[in-house]
Amino acid sequence: xxxxxxxxxxxxxxxxxxxxxxxxxxxxxxxxxxxxxxxxxxxxxxxxxxxxxxxxxxxxxxxxxxxxxxxxxxxxxxxxxxxxxxxxxxxxxxxxxxxxxxxxxxxxxxxxxxxxxxxxxxxxxxxxxxxxxxxxxxxxxxxxxxxxxxxxxxxxxxxxxxxxxxxxxxxxxxxxxxxxxxxxxxxxxxxxxxxxxxxxxxxxxxxxxxxxxxxxxxxxxxxxxxxxxxxxxxxxxxxxxxxxxxxxxxxxxxxxx
Amino acid sequence: xxxxxxxxxxxxxxxxxxxxxxxxxxxxxxxxxxxxxxxxxxxxxxxxxxxxxxxxxxxxxxxxxxxxxxxxxxxxxxxxxxxxxxxxxxxxxxxxxxxxxxxxxxxxxxxxxxxxxxxxxxxxxxxxxxxxxxxxxxxxxxxxxxxxxxxxxxxxxxxxxxxxxxxxxxxxxxxxxxxxxxxxxxxxxxxxxxxxxxxxxxxxxxxxxxxxxxxxxxxxxxxxxxxxxxxxxxxxxxxxxxxxxxxxxxxxxxxxxxxxxx
Numbered sequence: 001x002x003x004x005x006x007x008x009x010x011x012x013x014x015x016x017x018x019x020x021x022x023x024x025x026x027x028x029x030x031x032x033x034x035x036x037x038x039x040x041x042x043x044x045x046x047x048x049x050x051x052x053x054x055x056x057x058x059x060x061x062x063x064x065x066x067x068x069x070x071x072x073x074x075x076x077x078x079x080x081x082x083x084x085x086x087x088x089x090x091x092x093x094x095x096x097x098x099x100x101x102x103x104x105x106x107x108x109x110x111x112x113x114x115x116x117x118x119x120x121x122x123x124x125x126x127x128x129x130x131x132x133x134x135x136x137x138x139x140x141x142x143x144x145x146x147x148x149x150x151x152x153x154x155x156x157x158x159x160x161x162x163x164x165x166x167x168x169x170x171x172x173x174x175x176x177x178x179x180x181x182x183x184x185x186x187x188x189x190x191x192x193x194x195x196x197x198x199x200x201x202x203x204x205x206x207x208x209x210x211x212x213x214x215x216x217x218x219x220x221x222x223x224x225x226x227x228x229x230x231x232x233x234x235x236x237x238x239x240x241x242x243x244x245x246x247x248x249x250x251x252x253x254x255x256x257x
Numbered sequence: 258x259x260x261x262x263x264x265x266x267x268x269x270x271x272x273x274x275x276x277x278x279x280x281x282x283x284x285x286x287x288x289x290x291x292x293x294x295x296x297x298x299x300x301x302x303x304x305x306x307x308x309x310x311x312x313x314x315x316x317x318x319x320x321x322x323x324x325x326x327x328x329x330x331x332x333x334x335x336x337x338x339x340x341x342x343x344x345x346x347x348x349x350x351x352x353x354x355x356x357x358x359x360x361x362x363x364x365x366x367x368x369x370x371x372x373x374x375x376x377x378x379x380x381x382x383x384x385x386x387x388x389x390x391x392x393x394x395x396x397x398x399x400x401x402x403x404x405x406x407x408x409x410x411x412x413x414x415x416x417x418x419x420x421x422x423x424x425x426x427x428x429x430x431x432x433x434x435x436x437x438x439x440x441x442x443x444x445x446x447x448x449x450x451x452x453x454x455x456x457x458x459x460x461x462x463x464x465x466x467x468x469x470x471x472x473x474x475x476x477x478x479x480x481x482x483x484x485x486x487x488x489x490x491x492x493x494x495x496x497x498x499x500x501x502x503x504x505x506x507x508x509x510x511x512x513x514x515x516x517x518x519x
Contacts, residue, residue, distance in 0.1 A: 026427050034434040038443060045448035046307030170288040174295035178302065188306045 006093060010101025011149075015108045018071065024109060027070065032063030032113035033120045039183055040125050053129070056121035057213045058183035061206050063113020064148060065176055071106025072152030073159050073169035075099060085254060095245040096153060096238035103152030107145040114141060132215025140212040143223045144205035147230035151201045153237035157244060182206045201229040264353055265361030272335060273365035289369070293323035293377045300443045301385060310445060316387050317473045318442035320378035321466045324370030324405040325436050331366030332412020333429045335359065336503070337419040349507055356500045363409035363496075370405030371398075389473050396478040397469055400485055404465035407492035411461045414495050417502035420510060435460070442466050461495065464488035 018024045036059035043055045076099070079085040088098045121127035131137045159168065178184055179193050180202035186194065197203040204226035211217040248254040297319035304315045336359065339345040349355060375398070382389060389397070415432055419425025437443065439457040446454050446463075457463045468484035478485075509515075 022424050022427050023430070026430055030431055031434050034431075034438050038438050041444045041448055042303060042307055042309055045444055046309045048307060168287060170284075171291045171295070174292065174299045178295065178299045184299065184302045184306055188302055 003097060006097055007101050007104065010098070011104040011108060014102045014105035018105055018109045024067075024071075025112070028063060028067050028109050028112040029116050031066065032059050032117050035059040035062055036117040036120055037124075040121065040127070052121065052125065052127045053131075054210060054214055055183070056117045056125075056127055057114075057209060058206075060114030060117040061144070061182045061209060062177050063117065064107060064110035064145060065180075065182070065202055066173055067110030067113060068103065068107050068148045068152045069155070069169055069172055069176070071109065072103040072155045075102045075106070075152070075156040076159070089245060089249075089254060094238065094242065096157075096234075096241045099156055099241060100149070100153050100234070103156055104146070104149035106152055107149035110148070111141070111145060131213050133212050133219060136219040137209065137212035140205075140208040140219055140223050143227060144209050147201045147205050147226045150230040150234040150237070153241070154233040155237075157237045157240040176200065176202055179203070180206050199229065201226045201233065204229065261354075261357055264357055265364065268358055269361040269364045272362045273331075273369075289327050289373050290376055293319070293326060293373060294380050297323070297377060297381050298384070301381070304443070309448075312385050312387055313473055314445070314470065315443065316378065316381045316385060317469045318440075318466045320374050320381060321401060321404050321469050322436065322440065322442045322462055323377040324367075324374040324401060325408045325433060325462055326370075327373055328363075328366050328370040328405050328408030329412040329415065329433055329436070330429055331369065332363055332409045332414075332499075333416040333419060333425055335362040335366070335413060336416030337425045340420065349511075355503060355507065359413060359503055360410075360496060360500065363406065363413050366412070367402070367405040367409040370408060371402050374401040374405065387473075390475055393472040393475070396472045396481060399478075400465050400469045400472065400481065400488070403485060403488050403492060404462055404469075407461035407465065407488055407495065410492055410495035410499055413499035414502060417499050417506055420503075420506040436462055439463070440466060458487075459491070461488070461491055464491065 036056050039055035039059045040052055043051050076085065079088060079102075089095060091098050118129060122129050176182075179186070179189065179197045180200055181197065182202070186197050186203070189197075204222050207217075208219050208222035208226055211222055212219045245254075297316060300319055301312055301315040304310050305312070336345075339348055348358065351358065378389075378397075378401075381387070411432070412429070415428050416425065418428060422428065435456075439449070439453055440460055440462040441449065441454075441457055442462065446457060449457070464484040464487035468481035468488065471481040471484070472478065
């Protein structure tokens with residue numbers, strides 16, 4: 001119970017903190033709206049107006065991924081710049097439990113993107129928000145967010161080992177959008193991308209949300225696979241975070257950029 | 258005259274090395290070479306699936322757009338990083354023309370943008386199997402160079418605005434996203450609402466992408482000359498705007514002693 005409280009309070013605190021940054025809000029709010037507008041016009045140009053809801057949901061998912069990628073990728077670095085890294089690492093809890101709320105908060109902030117793209121689609125483009133399974137959609141979106149937050153911990157722990165993590169962060173946005181089928185169906189991609197897509201929680205999370213919105217398939221198996229893979233990422237991330245923290249303490253390099 | 262060229266050329270290169278935060282090899286390759294290529298692939302596959310346009314439309318358009326990332330952010334950094342690093346006051350104390358100093362700074366970023374656009378076009382053409390007539394290559398290079406210059410001046414104008422704003426990166430991020438939407442690189446201009454189409458005409462990339470597509474389709478440079486001239490006019494307009502804004506905001510900052518206020 002104390003662990004759950006730590007995660008919940010930590011995630012809320014960091015979400016509030018990120019919500020004060022105009023840059024974070026821009027990335028989470030305006031950019032997905034631009035992506036959604038682009039997607040809607042593309043789908044209209046392609047004479048597929050019946051798939052506009054799919055376009056808006058896809059753009060929202062892209063926004064959540066961007067938020068997780070940039071937020072989690074910079075989670076450790078940001079704490080370092082704020083001078084808080086030593087403080088949070090001194091906390092008498094495992095480092096993964098201290099960092100996980102940050103990555104969950106980045107995913108939570110990403111929900112702005114989903115809300116913004118759906119509202120934008122409804123108000124400006126008149127897209128009817130008629131979800132095939134509203135209950136499943138209401139569960140799939142938070143499920144996807146929690147999954148991506150756990151995946152974020154693995155990213156954060158990996159990126160902390162790399163001096164130029166930003167380079168990887170900037171590079172990973174479009175490939176994951178593409179391979180996970182957030183807007184482009186996986187079926188039109190080259191066959192070799194299939195195995196990569198299959199091990200990414202983003203693929204299954206996007207699939208679950210899309211299935212709930214359009215009724216194109218059963219939601220729960222996709223959401224279950226998303227959460228299972230994410231749980232694996234959480235375990236891996238926690239192990240890596242512990243290893244990194246011990247190494248940084250031994251070498252006295254925790255605060256060094 | 259020689260001194261002016263030295264100020265513009267050498268000064269620009271020194272400033273590029275000092276202020277362009279992405280200049281480490283890993284950052285350069287990851288952010289500026291690989292990133293735009295994946296962006297191109299994303300839209301090419303989306304376009305294929307939706308049957309909006311053929312591969313040439315997306316490859317050529319996104320290759321032209323690839324120059325924008327380095328040029329817009331670079332142009333912004335050319336001004337705003339001086340302020341961030343606390344060296345803007347020293348630059349403005351210089352007895353030389355600040356217009357020449359700042360306009361010269363765009364040149365290395367434009368060169369950088371050209372390199373990125375060429376590498377993106379080459380890699381994407383090889384990956385997706387696009388054949389471009391050999392005779393079109395010199396013209397394409399010229400169009401990409403003008404597009405890069407246009408984006409650089411656009412970025413410099415944003416950087417000048419950054420002298421009055423606390424968070425210029427917000428403006429740059431939104432500007433780059435709007436280029437993606439409004440320039441007709443990914444959605445054919447005919448499918449955009451009139452307002453967005455008109456806004457696109459005033460932005461860099463729009464005319465260059467059109468000119469590049471005509472050349473890649475086998476038309477002569479004479480056919481592409483009109484959109485190319487339009488892109489050059491856009492570049493000139495943003496250069497003038499940047500110079501005016503820099504002069505104006507410099508005077509304002511001196512008057513209100515707000516030069517280094519972040």
